[in-house]
Amino acid sequence: MTKPYPQEFRDDVVRVARNREPGVTIEQIAKDVGVHPMTLTKWMRRAESDEGTTPGQSRTEAAQIRELTKRNRLLEQENEVLRRAAAYLSQANLPSKGSTRS
Numbered sequence: 001m002t003k004p005y006p007q008e009f010r011d012d013v014v015r016v017a018r019n020r021e022p023g024v025t026i027e028q029i030a031k032d033v034g035v036h037p038m039t040l041t042k043w044m045r046r047a048e049s050d051e052g053t054t055p056g057q058s059r060t061e062a063a064q065i066r067e068l069t070k071r072n073r074l075l076e077q078e079n080e081v082l083r084r085a086a087a088y089l090s091q092a093n094l095p096s097k098g099s100t101r102s
Helices: 006-018 028-034 037-051 059-093
Strands: none
Touching: 006 028, 006 037, 028 037, 037 059
């Protein structure tokens, strides 16, 4: 798997692509910087989404969702542990069948 390009590089290439002269294609810019044209197109879409010019999930929103998902999973695990502990302790407090107390 190839290493991802640094964010600064991506931002620079997107800026160049947006400010291109008339007649210069995305494919030409992508070839000049050494990336696939589809990669550059995806970077441009991501930049538009991050800026809020097009609908979609920005990087900050995606990071927040990932973090909240992790937090939710942890809380569900903690909840399950507490449920099991409560069930165990309630069973431990029940009188045994052979008890002579009334």
